[in-house]
Amino acid sequence: xxxxxxxxxxxxxxxxxxxxxxxxxxxxxxxxxxxxxxxxxxxxxxxxxxxxxxxxxxxxxxxxxxxxxxxxxxxxxxxxxxxxxxxxxxxxxxxxxxxxxxxxxxxxxxxxxxxxxxxxxxxxxxxxxxxxxxxxxxxxxxxxxxxxxxxxxxxxxxxxxxxxxxxxxxxxxxxxxxxxxxxxxxxxxxxxxxxxxxxxxxxxxxxxxxxxxxxxxxxxxxxxxxxxxxxxxxxxxxxxxxxxxxxxxxxxxxxxxxxxxxxxxxxxxxxxxxxxxxxxxxxxxxxxxxxxxxxxxxxxxxxxxxxxxxxxxxxx
Amino acid sequence: xxxxxxxxxxxxxxxxxxxxxxxxxxxxxxxxxxxxxxxxxxxxxxxxxxxxxxxxxxxxxxxxxxxxxxxxxxxxxxxxxxxxxxxxxxxxxxxxxxxxxxxxxxxxxxxxxxxxxxxxxxxxxxxxxxxxxxxxxxxxxxxxxxxxxxxxxxxxxxxxxxxxxxxxxxxxxxxxxxxxxxxxxxxxxxxxxxxxxxxxxxxxxxxxxxxxxxxxxxxxxxxxxxxxxxxxxxxxxxxxxxxxxxxxxxxxxxxxxxxxxxxxxxxxxxxxxxxxxxxxxxxxxxxxxxxxxxxxxxxxxxxxxxxxxxxxxxxxxxxxxxxxxxxxxxxxxxxxxxxxxxxxxxxxxxxxxxxxxxxxxxxxxxxxxxxxxxxxxxxxxxxxxxxxxxxxxxxxxxxxxxxxxxx
Amino acid sequence: xxxxxxxxxxxxxxxxxxxxxxxxxxxxxxxxxxxxxxxxxxxxxxxxxxxxxxxxxxxxxxxxxxxxxxxxxxxxxxxxxxxxxxxxxxxxxxxxxxxxxxxxxxxxxxxxxxxxxxxxxxxxxxxxxxxxxxxxxxxxxxxxxxxxxxxxxxxxxxxxxxxxxxxxxxxxxxxxxxxxxxxxxxxxxxxxxxxxxxxxxxxxxxxxxxxxxxxxxxxxxxxxxxxxxxxxxxxxxxxxxxxxxxxxxxxxxxxxxxxxxxxxxxxxxxxxxx
Numbered sequence: 002x003x004x005x006x007x008x009x010x011x012x013x014x015x016x017x018x019x020x021x022x023x024x025x026x027x028x029x030x031x032x033x034x035x036x037x038x039x040x041x042x043x044x045x046x047x048x049x050x051x052x053x054x055x056x057x058x059x060x061x062x063x064x065x066x067x068x069x070x071x072x073x074x075x076x077x078x079x080x081x082x083x084x085x086x087x088x089x090x091x092x093x094x095x096x097x098x099x100x101x102x103x104x105x106x107x108x109x110x111x112x113x114x115x116x117x118x119x120x121x122x123x124x125x126x127x128x129x130x131x132x133x134x135x136x137x138x139x140x141x142x143x144x145x146x147x148x149x150x151x152x153x154x155x156x157x158x159x160x161x162x163x164x165x166x167x168x169x170x171x172x173x174x175x176x177x178x179x180x181x182x183x184x185x186x187x188x189x190x191x192x193x194x195x196x197x198x199x200x201x202x203x204x205x206x207x208x209x210x211x212x213x214x215x216x217x218x219x220x221x222x223x224x225x226x227x228x229x230x231x232x233x234x235x236x237x238x239x240x241x242x243x244x245x246x247x248x249x250x251x252x253x254x255x256x257x258x259x260x261x262x263x264x265x266x267x268x269x270x271x272x273x274x275x276x277x278x279x280x281x282x283x284x285x286x287x288x289x290x291x292x293x294x295x296x297x298x299x300x301x302x303x304x305x306x307x308x309x310x311x312x313x314x315x316x317x
Numbered sequence: 318x319x320x321x322x323x324x325x326x327x328x329x330x331x332x333x334x335x336x337x338x339x340x341x342x343x344x345x346x347x348x349x350x351x352x353x354x355x356x357x358x359x360x361x362x363x364x365x366x367x368x369x370x371x372x373x374x375x376x377x378x379x380x381x382x383x384x385x386x387x388x389x390x391x392x393x394x395x396x397x398x399x400x401x402x403x404x405x406x407x408x409x410x411x412x413x414x415x416x417x418x419x420x421x422x423x424x425x426x427x428x429x430x431x432x433x434x435x436x437x438x439x440x441x442x443x444x445x446x447x448x449x450x451x452x453x454x455x456x457x458x459x460x461x462x463x464x465x466x467x468x469x470x471x472x473x474x475x476x477x478x479x480x481x482x483x484x485x486x487x488x489x490x491x492x493x494x495x496x497x498x499x500x501x502x503x504x505x506x507x508x509x510x511x512x513x514x515x516x517x518x519x520x521x522x523x524x525x526x527x528x529x530x531x532x533x534x535x536x537x538x539x540x541x542x543x544x545x546x547x548x549x550x551x552x553x554x555x556x557x558x559x560x561x562x563x564x565x566x567x568x569x570x571x572x573x574x575x576x577x578x579x580x581x582x583x584x585x586x587x588x589x590x591x592x593x594x595x596x597x598x599x600x601x602x603x604x605x606x607x608x609x610x611x612x613x614x615x616x617x618x619x620x621x622x623x624x625x626x627x628x629x630x631x632x633x634x635x636x637x638x639x640x641x642x643x644x645x646x647x648x649x650x651x652x653x654x655x656x657x658x659x660x661x662x663x664x665x666x667x668x669x670x671x672x673x674x675x676x677x678x679x680x681x682x683x684x685x686x687x688x689x690x691x692x693x694x695x696x697x698x699x700x701x702x703x704x705x706x707x708x709x710x711x712x713x714x715x716x717x718x719x720x721x722x723x724x
Numbered sequence: 725x726x727x728x729x730x731x732x733x734x735x736x737x738x739x740x741x742x743x744x745x746x747x748x749x750x751x752x753x754x755x756x757x758x759x760x761x762x763x764x765x766x767x768x769x770x771x772x773x774x775x776x777x778x779x780x781x782x783x784x785x786x787x788x789x790x791x792x793x794x795x796x797x798x799x800x801x802x803x804x805x806x807x808x809x810x811x812x813x814x815x816x817x818x819x820x821x822x823x824x825x826x827x828x829x830x831x832x833x834x835x836x837x838x839x840x841x842x843x844x845x846x847x848x849x850x851x852x853x854x855x856x857x858x859x860x861x862x863x864x865x866x867x868x869x870x871x872x873x874x875x876x877x878x879x880x881x882x883x884x885x886x887x888x889x890x891x892x893x894x895x896x897x898x899x900x901x902x903x904x905x906x907x908x909x910x911x912x913x914x915x916x917x918x919x920x921x922x923x924x925x926x927x928x929x930x931x932x933x934x935x936x937x938x939x940x941x942x943x944x945x946x947x948x949x950x951x952x953x954x955x956x957x958x959x960x961x962x963x964x965x966x967x968x969x970x971x972x973x974x975x976x977x978x979x980x981x982x983x984x985x986x987x988x989x990x991x992x993x994x995x996x997x998x
Contacts, residue, residue, distance in 0.1 A: 041895055042813045049806030049866060050821060056863045057828050060839035063846070072709060075472050095720050117739060124736045128729070134912070138971050139740070141916050143747045145967050146960040148924040149944050153952060154746030157753070161599045164749070180539055182599060183586045197743065198920065202913040206876045209909060237879075244875040248868065248917075251829045258926065266543075266584040269723050276834045276927075277724075280443035281547070282716050283709070285838070292835045299830040300823075410935045415946040436780060437938045438946035444930055447838070448852075455851040455935045615759060 068289035076283035087290030096274060096291070100298075103270040105185075106260065107253035110192040114200035114249045115242065117193070122204035122241075127213075137205060144198050152262045155191050156182060159263075183265030191263040192253055199252070200245040207241020208234075247303060254299050271295055396657035397484040405647035408433045412445060412456040417509075419663035426654045432647045441589070449474070453639025457648040463498045463633045464706050466505050475504040476638040482649035485656035488676035492695075497703075499635070506652050509670040510633035512607040512693060512701060513549055514624040516591070518617065521601035529557045529625035531602055533576075538583045542594035542603030545587040547719040548704045549630060550577065553604060556628045562702040565711055574718040581722060595620050607690040611669035622690035624697065631701040633673070747964065754957035771958040778955065781943060785959060787854065788939040792922040795861035800915045802862070803869025807914075808907070810870065811877035828867045833927035836864060841931040852934030860932040861922045868921060869914030876910035877903075 066080065068087055073079030125136045143151065158164045161178040169175050181187055211234060219229040235242075257272040275295065278288035415438045423434050439445035442462055448454045449461075451474050461469060469475050480486065486506065499505050517526060522537070532541055532553075543550055552562035554573040564570060588594050591605040596616035605613070610622045636655060638648040654660055661672045662680035669685060671692045678686060685691050707715060754772075758765035775781060809815075810822060828836070840860045844850035880903070888898040926941045933939060944956055 042809065042815060045805045045809035045813060046815070046821070048802045049809070049870065050824070052802055052863065052866065053824055053828070056840070056843075056859055057836075058824075060843035061827075061831060061835065063842055064835055064839045075468060076709065077472075095717070098723055099720075120732060120735055121739045124729075124732050128733070134909075135972075135975050137913075138916070138975065140743065141920065142964060142968060142971075143743050144920040145923055146747060146750065146964055147941060147944050147956070149926075149941065150750055150952065150956055150960050151746045154749040154753075156593075156597070157749050158745065160597050162597075180585075194742070194746070199917065202917060203872050203875055206872060206910045206913050207879065210876065210879055210906075240875045240879055244871050247826070247829070248871060251826075255830075255832050265586050266581050267723055272832055274720060275832050277716070279834050279838065280441075280447055282712065283443075283446075284713070289835065292832045295832060296827070296830045296835075300826060303826070303830070415943075435935050437933075437935060438943060439930075440942075440946045448931060 064285075064289050065293065067286050068293055070286045072284045072286055078285055087287045088294065090287060091291040091294045096271060099269050099274050100271045100295075102260075102268060103254050103272060106188055106192055106256075106268075106270065107250050109189045110196055110253045111200075111246055111250040113189070113193045114196050115204075115245060118197055118200035118204050118245065119208075119242075122201050122208050125205055126209040126211075133209075137202070140201055141198050148195065148258065149262070151194070152191055152259055155187070155194070155263060159187050159190075182263065183268075185268060187263040188260045188268050191259040192256060195256070195259055196249045196253055199248040203244035203248060204238070204241045207238045207244070211237050246306075251299055251303060254295070396659060397487070397653075399482045399484055399650075399653065403482065403646050403650075405430050405432050405650050406644040407431075408435060409458065409644050409647040409651060410435045410437075410456045411651070412437050412439060412449065412459040414439065414460065417460070417668055419660065419665075419667040421663055422655070422660055425660070426651055429654070430647070430650055432644075432650075434651075449639065452641030455641070456639060457642035457644045458636060458638055458651060460508055460634050461505070461637055463496065463505070463507070463635050464704055466499045466635060466637070468706055469637065470499070470504050474640055476640055476642060476645060477503055478506070478638065478652070479649055482646070483653045483656065485653045485658075488656050488658050488661070488674050490673050490675040493673040496633075498705075505635035505637040506656060507673040508634050508636050508655070509608075509664075509668070509672055510631065511670055512624055512690075512698070513544070513553070513630040513632070514605070514607055514622055514690075515602065516595050516605040516610060516613065516620050516622045517602040518595065518598065518600075519619045519621055526602070527623060527626045529553055529627055529629075532604060533580050533583065534602075535583060537601050539585050540599065540601040541580075541584050542591075542600035542605075543580075543584050543587050544591070544604045545589050545724070547715055547724070548707070550587075550604070551715055551719075552630045552702070552704055553625070556630070556702065557625070559627070562630055563705050563707060567714060570714060570718060574721060577722055587724065592616070607693070608668075608670040610688075610690040611685075624693065624701070629701050630704055631698060632704060750957050751961045751964070754954050754961045756954050756957075759953055771954045772962075775955045775958045780938075781940075781955065781959060783936075784938050784940045784943040785963075787857075787933075787937050788923060788941070791854065791858050791861055791937075791939065792919055794858045795865050795922040796915050796918045798858075799862045799865035799918050800869050800911060803866045803914055803918075804873050804907070804911050806866065807870040807873030807910070808877050808903070811874045811880075812882065825867050825870050828864055836860075837928040837931040840928065844932070852932055852937065854934075854937045856934065857929060857932045857937055857939075860928050861925065864925075864928060865918035865921055868917045869911075872914040872917065873907055873910045876907050880906055 066083075067078055069083040069085070070078050070080040071082065071084075071086065073081075121140070125133055125140075129136045156163070159181040160166070161180065161182070163182070165181060166175075166178040169179065215237070216229050216233055219233045220226070224232070255272045257270050257276060260268045260270050261273065271291075272295075275288055275292045278284055278291060282288065409432050411434060413436060423436065426432065427434055437456070439448070442465070445459065446461070446465070449456060449459055451472050453459070453474070466475075483506070486502070489502075489507070493502075493507050495501055496507065515526070515529060515531060517531070521540070522531075526534075531537075532543070534541075551570070551573055554576050555562050555564055555569060558569065558572055558576070560566070560569045560573075585600055586594065591603065591609040592612045594600050594603045595605060595613045598617060605622070607622050607624070610620065613620050636652050638645060638652070642648055655664070656674060658674060658676035659680055661674035661677035664670075665672050665677065665685060666682050669691055671685075689697075753764070755767050755769065756764055757768040757770070806825070810818065810825070815821075837860070840856070840863070841852070844852075844856050850856050884906070885898045885902050888902045889895070893901070924941055925939075926945055929939050929942060933942060940959070944952065947953065947956065
């Protein structure tokens with residue numbers, strides 16, 4: 002094929018050839034320009050890795066150890082008999098509906114965020130001109146208010162005598178208020194709203210570096226607009242799509258605030274259950290076990306999902 | 318027991334509400350005016366309104382009660398200080414619910430003793446307990462729920478109170494002198510108490526329900542609110558089935574779970590924000606705490622409260638000093654301050670919860686005192702059950718079923 | 725210049741409206757004379773002066789902003805370095821490092837919050853403080869910055885840097901004049917994300933804030949039980965307004981510099997050139 006896209010996804014053994022390179026070296030070697038010497042590599046890597054090791058890995062490892070313990074008297078943590086009991090209990094099928102809720106909401110949120118975010122990121126990049134950064138910042142502006150307050154604002158909009166229902170009844174579409182709040186719909190709406198900037202930003206970053214000359218070249222070669230998009234733009238912006246998916250899906254699985262505020266009786270998420278086990282159940286070992294299972298699931302699921310995406314893009 | 322308002326009370330209520338609505342002030346603001354301006358001036362229009370309409374006996378006693386309350390504000394009040402007054406530390410760290418204390422309580426304490434109070438807020442007790450840990454987590458004083466006191470004491474998390482620094486404890490009602498959760502009030506002092514029951518919007522619920530079964534009524538499908546607290550919800554259901562609210566009989570618990578499963582499709586929301594539950598008009602009937610009725614009525618005046626005829630739950634919370642407290646003297650003086658009759662009344666008048674303070678009753682807004690949602694008769698209260706600390710194994714059983722319900 | 729695509733522009737408008745709808749509602753209700761935040765009663769400006777008298781609210785805002793500032797600066801620096809490394813440097817254990825980057829994001833907040841609580845208590849006897857809070861915030865922000873920077877850096881043409889080196893630039897010079905400007909959008913995006921994350925964080929903050937370092941989200945969340953008063957709307961409005969102004973000013977100042985570097989480093993950005 003004419004263009005081999007660069008791959009910016011996860012766990013790549015090496016970055017792919019640049020787009021300019023690829024045209025000249027179809028199927029050929031991958032050229033790499035290693036960044037200078039070991040000192041530079043050190044400067045780049047050490048701060049981040051060290052920080053994460055000290056302030057993340059070690060503390061979480063402590064809780065990981067706790068997950069093998071058991072709840073002692075007076076809700077303390079007993080590490081006397083380490084076992085896999087908590088993990089076995091965590092596999093209890095009673096959690097399945099809440100787990101499915103989390104997955105459903107996260108998936109819907111991610112897909113919607115991508116679908117909504119991509120065109121707007123494209124618009125800002127292509128037509129923003131000098132005001133590009135400004136437009137981007139305006140997108141972020143709502144997110145510097147409190148998340149909780151914004152979600153409450155959605156309550157005002159969606160409740161039975163809220164803005165939407167008032168309008169619908171005023172124009173005669175319906176005589177009884179439609180139940181919008183405390184449903185799957187309100188949860189997904191709220192979550193998509195909350196995670197949209199997490200999708201728009203990486204998408205924008207990726208779309209912005211796309212050379213419009215390539216699209217123009219494809220059109221010159223008699224590709225239709227749609228074909229140019231599918232075969233040039235989309236693959237080239239795949240790193241951004243992947244980043245956006247990750248930055249949306251993963252936190253969405255852990256979000257329990259939105260389903261709590263905008264949800265109803267049947268919208269509980271697994272994140273809330275984990276929270277509850279720690280706080281209300283005062284059973285840290287059990288909560289930890291369930292939490293780690295969730296982490297494993299999310300991580301595994303994400304890596305699995307990204308794999309096919311990258312392969313489809315071609316080359317790797 | 319009557320929850321219905323007899324004719325005379327309704328007149329006063331209606332007149333009061335009309336008066337308030339015209340002037341766009343809340344009941345609380347009215348109380349402040351009473352204090353500032355004097356009962357006669359503030360209540361005169363109401364009295365005029367009442368006497369001009371059907372003559373009824375109650376406005377007069379209420380007016381004079383309010384008048385005497387204002388008058389006795391000038392007279393010496395039941396508030397004592399330890400002698401000699403110890404010098405407190407420079408600061409005090411308190412961890413409390415938001416707006417769960419009178420507006421002037423802390424400023425007046427700060428002014429009186431020259432102590433700087435650092436107040437942090439929490440949103441739910443479980444989170445707060447995790448933060449407080451085994452010695453207060455940096456806080457001197459907090460407000461644990463009474464059922465949790467035994468667990469805290471067993472962990473050694475609480476200081477034994479030095480009663481000589483709390484002479485105001487004589488203001489406590491007799492029934493609070495020796496509570497089951499903390500014999501002799503050795504480690505805590507009661508703060509507020511409440512009942513849990515049912516609130517309903519009279520514009521949507523046309524009959525007058527008296528049973529907790531009203532929360533299962535399919536006519537209100539998707540407009541029912543329940544508390545997001547498994548002990549309260551199971552408590553309500555178990556009592557409805559005629560069992561103990563804290564039963565350890567798993568068979569009974571399963572029965573309750575089945576009943577709740579039936580209810581689930583009818584429930585709109587599970588939340589502890591009762592004000593929003595009932596104010597937003599998305600819910601027509603809800604499982605709420607009685608004292609919240611005032612804040613609810615500020616937004617939706619059509620909501621009434623009742624305790625189910627099958628029986629209900631009551632609860633209370635406490636003030637306790639933690640073992641890691643850096644400022645124990647200030648903490649004790651603060652507790653003493655809170656037990657002062659005036660301060661306790663101020664707290665009640667602001668947050669609308671009833672306190673355990675007998676001496677404070679003279680200064681509490683009579684509208685609150687006579688309101689059965691906040692202050693039901695003692696004989697009713699005596700029949701209510703208290704939620705107790707279930708202990709880890711039983712708690713697990715309850716929670717397992719709570720998870721089964723999809724919570 | 726490309727002709728404007730009408731449908732796309734219309735769509736953009738709809739999206740912006742969607743994004744700002746709750747904010748407009750928020751601002752509107754800050755003028756609500758009722759304490760209840762969802763029933764409109766009447767217009768009043770009273771909440772604004774009230775909020776300035778609320779010492780605890782102002783303290784909370786101050787702490788929130790200061791923590792966010794520290795968190796953004798540090799996590800952006802560290803995250804950028806990390807993102808660059810993962811995109812461009814070949815080293816052993818790279819896959820492990822990539823996974824390490826993902827793990828903080830998949831960790832449930834309660835575990836992250838409690839683990840830091842336990843860690844600081846065990847290691848330093850810490851009981852929650854501004855410093856502890858800042859460290860916690862930095863920790864969860866790094867991954868987000870790194871991933872965004874990584875995505876952009878990975879797509880960058882390494883030849884540009886090589887060319888600069890060939891022409892005599894030092895490694896640092898090449899970095900400063902070539903790489904950095906090219907990944908700047910990603911750095912800015914990462915910083916924006918980090919700020920939003922830190923500003924709004926609740927769970928991790930609950931367990932790592934101490935006496936006197938309570939933040940705005942904690943303040944607001946605790947009001948959940950009694951209803952969020954319009955004071956909160958007022959402070960949110962002010963924050964949005966201040967941010968908008970600050971950002972506008974910064975952008976105008978920045979634009980001048982942008983114009984100069986554009987010519988040198990971004991040949992691709994000029995549309996229409998074959």
